[in-house]
Amino acid sequence: MWRSFILIVLLLFSPVLNASELSFSQNARTFESQTQSLFIKGLAFACLNSTQIPDDLPCNPALLTYLQKESLSLQALISNGSSNLEKIKKLLNQSSTQDTIDALFSKERILQIESHASLLFRSKYFAAQYLPVDIKGFSVVRNEANPDVEFYAVEDKGFRLQAAYPLTENLTIGLQSRLTDRKFIRQRFKLTDLATPAGKNLLTPKTYNFQTLEPSFSALVYQPWKVRISMMYANAGRYSERYDQIDPADELQGGISITPELLPWGELLLSLDYKSLTAEDSSLDKLHYGVSYSFGSMSISGGIDTHGISSGVFFSIQSISAGILYTTTKGLGDDSQNYTQTVYAQVGWQI
Amino acid sequence: MLKIIWKKITSSRASFLFLVSLFSLTIGTACSTKHSEIQNSDLLRAKRLIDNQQTDEAIELLEQNSEKNSTDPEYRVTLASAYAHKAGIRIQSLSGIVHASNQLKKINEQNGGAFGTTSDYNSGDTQNRTHQRLSYLSKILAASSNYFLLISTIPTVPENKVVFIKKSIKLMNDSRVTWRASDITYRLLLEIIYFKYSFSTQFLDQLMEPSQRSKESCTLDIQTLSTATMSLGKQLIDILSDYALIYPQNKEQILDRSNELSQNITNLAVNLQIADGVDLISASIFSDPVLSQRVGGFVRCGGHSY
Amino acid sequence: MLIFSQQKRTPPSYLQWIIFILCCAFSIPSLALTPNETESWDTFARLMEKQKSTDHTQGISYIISGSLALIGGGVGENISSDPLEKGVYTLFQTMGIASIGYGAYTWQIGNEDRGFYEMILKSNLAPQSKSEILRVYRQSTQERQKKERFIKMITHGLISALNFYSASQQSNDSIKTSLYFIGGVNLLACITFSF
Numbered sequence: 001m002w003r004s005f006i007l008i009v010l011l012l013f014s015p016v017l018n019a020s021e022l023s024f025s026q027n028a029r030t031f032e033s034q035t036q037s038l039f040i041k042g043l044a045f046a047c048l049n050s051t052q053i054p055d056d057l058p059c060n061p062a063l064l065t066y067l068q069k070e071s072l073s074l075q076a077l078i079s080n081g082s083s084n085l086e087k088i089k090k091l092l093n094q095s096s097t098q099d100t101i102d103a104l105f106s107k108e109r110i111l112q113i114e115s116h117a118s119l120l121f122r123s124k125y126f127a128a129q130y131l132p133v134d135i136k137g138f139s140v141v142r143n144e145a146n147p148d149v150e151f152y153a154v155e156d157k158g159f160r161l162q163a164a165y166p167l168t169e170n171l172t173i174g175l176q177s178r179l180t181d182r183k184f185i186r187q188r189f190k191l192t193d194l195a196t197p198a199g200k201n202l203l204t205p206k207t208y209n210f211q212t213l214e215p216s217f218s219a220l221v222y223q224p225w226k227v228r229i230s231m232m233y234a235n236a237g238r239y240s241e242r243y244d245q246i247d248p249a250d251e252l253q254g255g256i257s258i259t260p261e262l263l264p265w266g267e268l269l270l271s272l273d274y275k276s277l278t279a280e281d282s283s284l285d286k287l288h289y290g291v292s293y294s295f296g297s298m299s300i301s302g303g304i305d306t307h308g309i310s311s312g313v314f315f316s317i318q319s320i321s322a323g324i325l326y327t328t329t330k331g332l333g334d335d336s337q338n339y340t341q342t343v344y345a346q347v348g349w350q351i
Numbered sequence: 352m353l354k355i356i357w358k359k360i361t362s363s364r365a366s367f368l369f370l371v372s373l374f375s376l377t378i379g380t381a382c383s384t385k386h387s388e389i390q391n392s393d394l395l396r397a398k399r400l401i402d403n404q405q406t407d408e409a410i411e412l413l414e415q416n417s418e419k420n421s422t423d424p425e426y427r428v429t430l431a432s433a434y435a436h437k438a439g440i441r442i443q444s445l446s447g448i449v450h451a452s453n454q455l456k457k458i459n460e461q462n463g464g465a466f467g468t469t470s471d472y473n474s475g476d477t478q479n480r481t482h483q484r485l486s487y488l489s490k491i492l493a494a495s496s497n498y499f500l501l502i503s504t505i506p507t508v509p510e511n512k513v514v515f516i517k518k519s520i521k522l523m524n525d526s527r528v529t530w531r532a533s534d535i536t537y538r539l540l541l542e543i544i545y546f547k548y549s550f551s552t553q554f555l556d557q558l559m560e561p562s563q564r565s566k567e568s569c570t571l572d573i574q575t576l577s578t579a580t581m582s583l584g585k586q587l588i589d590i591l592s593d594y595a596l597i598y599p600q601n602k603e604q605i606l607d608r609s610n611e612l613s614q615n616i617t618n619l620a621v622n623l624q625i626a627d628g629v630d631l632i633s634a635s636i637f638s639d640p641v642l643s644q645r646v647g648g649f650v651r652c653g654g655h656s657y
Numbered sequence: 658m659l660i661f662s663q664q665k666r667t668p669p670s671y672l673q674w675i676i677f678i679l680c681c682a683f684s685i686p687s688l689a690l691t692p693n694e695t696e697s698w699d700t701f702a703r704l705m706e707k708q709k710s711t712d713h714t715q716g717i718s719y720i721i722s723g724s725l726a727l728i729g730g731g732v733g734e735n736i737s738s739d740p741l742e743k744g745v746y747t748l749f750q751t752m753g754i755a756s757i758g759y760g761a762y763t764w765q766i767g768n769e770d771r772g773f774y775e776m777i778l779k780s781n782l783a784p785q786s787k788s789e790i791l792r793v794y795r796q797s798t799q800e801r802q803k804k805e806r807f808i809k810m811i812t813h814g815l816i817s818a819l820n821f822y823s824a825s826q827q828s829n830d831s832i833k834t835s836l837y838f839i840g841g842v843n844l845l846a847c848i849t850f851s852f
Contacts, residue, residue, distance in 0.1 A: 078741065119839065142399065146428060146537050157831075190533040296719040296720070297756040298722035315726050315753070317759055320751075324749075
């Protein structure tokens with residue numbers, strides 16, 4: 001019976017026709033509406049069941065109760081492409097010049113940057129995060145003869161609050177609230193559009209704010225290998241303006257994980273989540289598979305989804321932490337030249 | 352060690368099943384990547400080929416389905432851009448022209464239209480009118496020096512690649528297609544590039560001093576000059592009308608300029624025809640070697656003997 | 658076997674929800690093994706042997722992971738050309754050495770309870786005497802912890818007040834909010850330590 005089960009799974013998820021040469025060159029782990037730490041990016045955002053996230057609040061607030069020690073820390077993350085940070089900020093602050101536009105769209109085919117700093121407070125039942133600066137930008141220019149630009153730049157500021165309560169030893173519930181002010185530009189245009197009167201406002205940023213309330217639960221359902229199931233109702237709340245191209249719809253997210261005791265030391269976690277990261281994710285895009293291994297001061301994470309592959313290492317000792325993550329949109333066995341590679345670096349200090 | 356691991360796996364069969372499912376999912380998701388534009392796969396593929404400098408393959412791909420997509424503006428402009436790419440047009444060259452066009456607009460606004468006259472151009476006594484004409488001439492000279500500076504930023508197309516620019520412009524002039532503002536802007540840029548080529552080869556070359564002076568090389572081909580003037584005039588009118596489409600708020604002003612230009616070109620062509628006639632007659636009448644050099648001798652060779 | 662579905666549970670009442678929300682404002686200290694005052698020496702000894710074993714595993718883990726960080730950081734720094742990556746790899750090496758040191762400390766020395774246990778183990782005291790000393794040790798530890806909590810409460814309270822004051826004087830919005838955040842967190846810690 002279990003053989004047929006495996007066969008069904010293999011048939012269901014058999015490799016889709018490799019269409020990478022037709023795919024839009026996206027960044028594997030930077031998305032307009034997602035602000036997550038290096039470790040979570042490494043897991044391909046399959047973190048609904050991760051009880052020990054060393055550099056961020058848990059994705060699922062119900063897992064706060066598994067926290068072993070309260071802490072107050074500062075984390076700062078930056079990706080490669082940091083030279084573009086000033087240009088993106090100028091665009092978002094509407095203080096850009098023609099030279100900025102040229103530098104952004106005429107000189108490089110792919111441009112990317114993610115940079116954020118956050119203050120985190122974590123304790124067993126309550127956690128809070130303050131995000132004073134979070135900037136993301138991505139652009140791809142196709143057809144250098146008549147450039148076709150797909151571009152987004154997002155700046156977020158705000159708070160994230162979490163609370164958790166254990167109902168039983170193996171069932172916990174949680175609540176998360178995000179309070180965010182967002183400024184963004186998300187456009188697809190031809191470079192020649194910028195010379196037309198209609199195109200003058202193409203790069204004008206839109207601003208809005210939102211407050212969400214996201215309940216969740218987590219349950220340890222099977223003791224051998226600690227099989228855990230979690231669910232969370234995400235993105236529900238009040239939005240001053242709703243932009244469907246950037247905000248994923250309200251949805252029920254779910255995840256399942258196991259902690260196989262295969263190795264004598266350390267903790268291995270395998271997890272599978274079903275959740276949207278962008279407003280355009282299809283059903284297959286919502287599947288995220290992550291693996292993490294924690295051993296001493298080191299935590300290794302790896303993840304795969306249709307957006308790309310990621311792998312990183314994170315070290316944390318006493319009050320200092322640092323991590324590095326590699327991501328790529330190149331699929332397995334893909335020899336196309338059209339892919340994006342990104343390196344993220346993060347440092348943290350426990351206050 | 353392996354025996355211990357195997358024992359653990361078999362003792363937790365359900366969890367192992369989950370593990371295998373996850374592994375299969377790994378392979379499945381890793382081998383599939385996002386493809387959000389399958390419906391425009393030809394276009395996307397063509398754009399990637401252009402970026403990879405495989406322009407011929409891009410043109411071949413687009414030409415294959417051009418009849419099916421004959422009224423699709425995106426398809427047509429991509430094919431036109433492929434031809435333009437073959438002629439050497441790149442992002443860097445385009446940004447220079449966009450800069451130039453913005454500066455042209457500023458000069459026009461600052462000078463009240465570089466070639467526009469004021470309301471009292473023809474009013475007042477002779478002294479006033481002379482003053483107005485001198486002032487107008489100095490304005491034109493000042494603006495012209497800026498214009499020539501700007502013209503230098505427009506990319507020059509080699510002789511053997513001009514055919515691709517012409518093909519590109521022809522593709523963009525199909526009246527069956529509902530062109531978008533960005534397409535018209537692109538067509539305008541190509542027309543400016545082609546205008547520069549035409550101006551330098553068909554017009555300026557006629558007036559430049561030849562490398563070797565002879566009776567034939569110092570002759571001014573007024574007929575060719577006249578034809579070139581007409582052609583350049585038509586190109587300028589096309590440029591102005593495209594400009595009017597992009598900036599409809601200036602439509603009336605541009606239309607006036609266009610009509611004025613059309614009239615001036617017609618007058619110029621007529622004058623050139625007359626000059627050609629006079630030139631021929633004077634060549635047959637005057638025996639003096641200097642006077643018999645005709646207009647070309649003076650314009651191209653400075654009246655020097657050859 | 659579904660653990661949570663075995664027993665019939667009544668859904669939480671509204672009062673329980675209110676208590677849950679209030680409890681969200683407070684944190685509970687770490688999960689250190691703290692046996693109660695009346696435990697016997699035998700119980701304490703079993704606990705400490707377990708702790709030694711855990712310290713051994715944890716210590717070796719930190720030493721191995723620290724070594725990997727040191728070697729990996731060195732290799733990565735040589736391979737990488739990006740200055741930001743090089744900087745992170747240098748930090749990895751520093752943390753690797755710190756991790757090795759911390760691992761060695763955890764493995765060989767451990768915490769205060771373990772030091773006390775090893776000291777009593779080496780003595781020739783009778784089991785009853787050992788239990789009596791353990792009781793006194795626990796009493797004195799609790800008194801010290803009370804004093805520690807009081808000092809921490811004052812310290813966090815003062816830090817909180819200072820940050821709130823600095824925030825009120827700050828003109829930059831981001832820094833102001835950060836200072837209020839740090840002040841708020843320290844106020845929370847102050848309240849926690851007051852219980």
